[in-house]
Amino acid sequence: MTAEEHNKTLATLHFIYGGMHGLTLLGLLLLVFVFVMGSPAANSISAFWLAVSVFVFVVLLFAVGLLPLLVGYGLTKRRRWAKPLGIVLAVVSLINIPIGTALGIYAFKFFRSEGGIKLYGGKASTVKERELQDAAQGAQPLMKWADRLK
Numbered sequence: 001m002t003a004e005e006h007n008k009t010l011a012t013l014h015f016i017y018g019g020m021h022g023l024t025l026l027g028l029l030l031l032v033f034v035f036v037m038g039s040p041a042a043n044s045i046s047a048f049w050l051a052v053s054v055f056v057f058v059v060l061l062f063a064v065g066l067l068p069l070l071v072g073y074g075l076t077k078r079r080r081w082a083k084p085l086g087i088v089l090a091v092v093s094l095i096n097i098p099i100g101t102a103l104g105i106y107a108f109k110f111f112r113s114e115g116g117i118k119l120y121g122g123k124a125s126t127v128k129e130r131e132l133q134d135a136a137q138g139a140q141p142l143m144k145w146a147d148r149l150k
Helices: 003-038 040-044 047-076 082-093 099-112 114-120 129-138 140-149
Strands: none
Touching: 003 047, 003 082, 003 099, 003 114, 047 082, 082 099, 082 114, 099 114, 099 129
16 A cells, blocks of 8 residues: 555544544433433532533543544645644544554554655654554454445
8 A cells, every 4th residue: 555545544544433433422412411301310410510521521522523533634635733633643542442542553653654754744764564554454344344334
């Protein structure tokens, strides 16, 4: 694969990753809303805990829902800011085993590869094309799922 193909693949994977988590969080928000509207026990929740839960929800929505979409957009348009934001997202996504871990490793390998440095700048690395292909294999189930949706 060429660097442009790796870049397109990584952008697509970020769009899928962000979409999965964003839709999951919106489903959770809908579930909480239905509980609050339908349960008399919901009135016993204090304003403090409601504020804390809203804050946590917004942070999660940004970190795992909107940030991958932003990185995917930046990668598609080959913006320079996509690399540092993509590295931050790769660190965050490593926690999400197995899909996020595969995506994070693939992003690290791509940004440190010769093609990634050519597209986005940075220091030279010792990552070879074969290592990048091996990292892409970890994200293969997600890529197959994306191909079925085309």
